[in-house]
Each structure stands twice: as C-alpha cells, then as structure tokens.
Amino acid sequence: MSAQLQQHPIQLIEDDIALAQSLLMLLSASNYTCVHYKSAEDFLASVKSNPQALHLPTCVVSDIRLPKLSGMDMMAVLRKEHPECVWPMILITGHADVAMAVEAMHMGAFDFLTKPFDPFLLTQKLALALEKSHQIKANRDFVATYESHEALLSEQERKIFGMILDNLTSREIAETLGNSTRTIEVHRASIFKKMGVTSILDLAKNSERYALTKNA
Template sequence: MNTAAFATAYLIDDDSITLELMGGIIEPIGVTPLCFNSAEAFLSAYSPRPCECVISDMRMPGVSGLQLHKVLQARYPVPPPLIIVTGYAEVSAAVEAMKQGAFDFVEKPIQGHQFLEKLQAALALSRELHHQRLQLATREARIALLTPKEQEVLQEVLEGLSSKDIAAKLNLSVRTVENHRARIMEKLRVGSALELMRAFISHGR
C-alpha cells in the first residue's frame, strides 16, 4: 500500500512562502497539505487521523515548535509524529526535541528529497501509532465496563499483589477477590494476569 495514500501533513509556519514551498513538495506524492500560520491555529483545528504528520517551524510568535511538541504529548496519549523545521543555529535544540520524542527535524533551506524521505518515514510510523490509538480506545472502553470495586481490584493486580494480599488490603474475602478478578479478565478479554500486565505496560498506564 502506498504510504502517502489518504495521508495528511499539517504544515505550521508563520512564513507563507515556506508553507507554499512545503505544500508544493508534498502534493505531487499524494499527501494532503493542511497549512496553518500558527501552532495555536493548528491546535484548534487538529483531530487525529489514521495517517498523518505534523511539520512545524521551531521559531514562531506565540507557541513555538518545541512548545507545540510538549502540548501534543500532554494532550494526546498517542501524539502524531512531529518533524521540526529549523535553522542551522537551532540544530542542537532540535536534537534535544528528538530525545524528548519528536520524530525528526529538517534544516532550512528545505531540500526536497530529504524532506520527502523523512515525511514518508513519519507517515509510516503514523499508521502504527493509529493502531496503538485504536487499541488504547478499545481498552479504555472495556475498562469503563468495570464496576468501581473491579477497578479498585484491577489497580491492585497491576501493582502485583496476590489475591490474598488484595483481600487483606481491601477487607474482602479471597473468594470475592477471585470473583472480581475473573470478571475483570472477562471484560478486558485477557487470559491471564501476565497478559493483563503486558497490556497495561505496553500503553504506559
């Protein structure tokens, strides 16, 4: 499948010429460019898509590219891949952003071939992230089916406590805890405590 098919690139820069340049590079490969002249405008319009990438200038009035990265991380459990556009003097800051989870950076003046390579890689990652997002949404919906007591028992299970320890801590009988655990497994559709732990660890809960 073509990675670019049905893909969206959010382009953010306060310079209209740069936006036009990036859009012109992207459109021929079938990616839809959506242009914004500020991070604030982007954040007001953004909603996650199955195949997407955010490309933001580092220095802008108001919210900068680095600040935007932090906002996306805080606001979305599975944030979109972010490519920072930077000048030569800002490369060290862009590298630091990558250490904190940004996908990559490109330097000005933008080189079309390199730009497209990084965009395609980010879009490929985005498809994987969308799958994680769907898994997370499914899990959260299943957790919502748990009763308050089952959620309480679940938290203790995730802490690694045995049924006996949970029973003592929550002032319940061991049989009652075992019944709660069985219903938790059924509602969350997992076959063992180990599988349950893996599901939560993989999503950072």
Template sequence: MTTAGTILVVDDDAAVREALHSLLRSVGFAVELYGSVPEFVARGGLPDTPCCMVLDIRLPGMSGLDFQNELTRQKVAPPIIFITGHGDIPMSVRAMKAGAIEFLTKPFRDQDLLDAIHAGLEVDRKRREESRDLADLQTRYAALSGREQEVMAQVVTGLMNKQIAVNLGIAEITVKVHRGQVMRKMNAQSVVDLARMADRLGIERDPQLTRASVR
C-alpha cells in the same frame, strides 16, 4: 504510492510555505498551511485523520521547540518534522529527545522530507490504531462482572484455581466458570494473552496476594 494523511505545515515564511504546499500536493498529500502557532491553534488544531507536522524552529510568538513541548505536555503531539534555517546541534538534540521524527536543515532534499513524512504518518497511524485497540479492550474489560474482574486479576498474577478459590472464599469449580467467562469476554487466546491485556489496561499484580496464597 500515496499514504493517506494530512500534513500540517507551520512556517512563518510565505515562500517556504508555498513551495512545501506545491511539493507535498505533487505527491498527493492533503496539506494545511499556517504562518504561526497561534494561527494553527485558532484554526482548529489537529485533524482526526493520521497526520504529521512540518514545523519551523524559528517562529514569531512561540518557537517550534516550545510548541513541541506544549503539545507533548498535553499528550496530543503528532509526529513532528523540524525544518530550520540553521540548526545547531544542541537544538537538534533537544528536538529529537522530545520525540521529533526528523530535523532537516533548509534547503533540504525533497526525498528526505517525504521519507520523514511517511515515517511520521506511519507512527501516527500506529498510535491511532493502538489507541483504538486500547479503547476496545477497555470496553471489553468494562463488560466483566465484578467477580470476574477479581478472578482475572488473580489469574494474571499466576495463581492456580485452588489458590484463587481460597483467596476469594469460593468453590474451585466456580473459579473455573468465572475464568472461562473472562477468557471468552476478553477474547483472550491464552493466559499469556490475558496477562498482556492486563498490562495494557494497567491492572496491577498484587505481590502480597501471591505470597499469601503460597503459604
């Protein structure tokens, strides 16, 4: 029943840390313990595997909420589960708004924590998968020739081959050939599929182009 992943525990209280260590190991997680944010930063930071952070709100040096903001700002935030001695509503709202998975008040039910951790790991796994997919896509896009990229941009805008030919000043048959190459190299099943890829790659559809061609 174990989910592969590393759990990062940041809590200044040794008793809480040790208990969490034992609990999380008993269900098969790899666990790393830190007493404070600076200690976490000093000892290597985020691992390369799916992970989830169990973070105390009240910490010496830098509070858990501030640390969450900092990680979000650097775009490296792992899923975070906050634990706190006495959390108030504004605090939990702030944490959840900033993207926390869960906000647990000590002492908490072990199952609540484990559920949150599973959810967090799943989120992280997905995030990692997605970022891996995006990297693939970017490699494929980079493999297109300049002309093919131009054709792709116009295809995903929804233009007919004829219009593209006029726009680019080439023969319609040439457009057809480029289009076939784009579909093959991008491994796209349909124009809709290609359009989705263009979205993920952030290729902009030029509305002016559309209007010019219609005329």
C-alpha cells in the same frame, strides 16, 4: 481503505512562502494532502477549533523560526494543552538552529531537517513519522478498549483474572477461593467474554501489551 487515506492532512507551518509552495508541491506529488499555516498562532487556532482531529494520525512539519511564536514554543504549547495529540513533529532549521533543534528533540520532537535540505529527504522522514503516529493511535485505541472491557469485570472476576494470569488452574483457583471448580469455570468464561478473548494466551498477550503501552 489505506492508512494514508484515513489520516488527517499533513500540517505544514512555514512563513517562507516560496519554501512552503515547494513543499506543498512535493507533498502533493507524493499523494499527501496538506494544510499550510503561515504562523504557529494560526496553526494553534486551527487545532483549538477542531480538537477531534488530534486523535487522527498525521505529522506536523514546522520551521523553528516563525514570525512570533517559534516552532519550539508552539510544540511546547501543543504538548501541554493537548496531551492527547498523536502528531509527531518534524522541525525545519537553519544552521544556527541545530543546537535548538537538538533541544527540541529532547522535548519530544520527532526529527529535524537543516536548511538547505534535499526535499525528498523530507518524504523519508515523513513516512517514518506517520508510521509512528499510526502506532501511537493504535496503542491508545487498544488501551481505551482494554480498560472499557476490564471495567465490565466484577470484583470477584478481577481477582480470578489476576490468578489466571498467574497461571493457576481452575482447580487451584477454586481451592484458593473456596469455590467449586465449576463456579470458577463459569467466571473464567465470563472473563473471556468481557475481555473479548477466546484463550488464556490471548488474555495474557493483551494484558502484557496493556502493561507495556499504558504509560508509553
């Protein structure tokens, strides 16, 4: 199954019905499923009713100027109330909103389009945003799996784990801890099994990736 089929529908927030219909036709022609909301409030209510969807890759496309809550305010609410969300946001702006859109990008928006825009430019930005969403999801899944594996380690295994990452041999670890080399080898095998790896190289790669993605 392709990544596109595994993702949540594109979330479109646009109060201009004519523009919304045009974008829906474009997204459909590009083989994307899409859900349309006329206001930020409707979108946030939908999120609240189905928070599990926030973990599925997709993208939010929203106008900045909406009837009540603006696209920027909606983005701030989404990030504050749902930090687990993996949905990048593309904002649609008028010429007068460019400074606002730049500010929104500093707040974490993925990109913006200035009206009037070439609709097919949206599909290009959308592809990049979806790629980012899938990467965020993959990284968070990796961190969760790594931490669940690490939680299985005993206190002694954690200590040996760190020494293995410091490139100490089983003999060196045994001498440092006052154990036999055989005992350390048994612990090493247990650590590999619990961490789901078969080599020191994989252990080191996973540890490095975890350190890089943990707070990303």
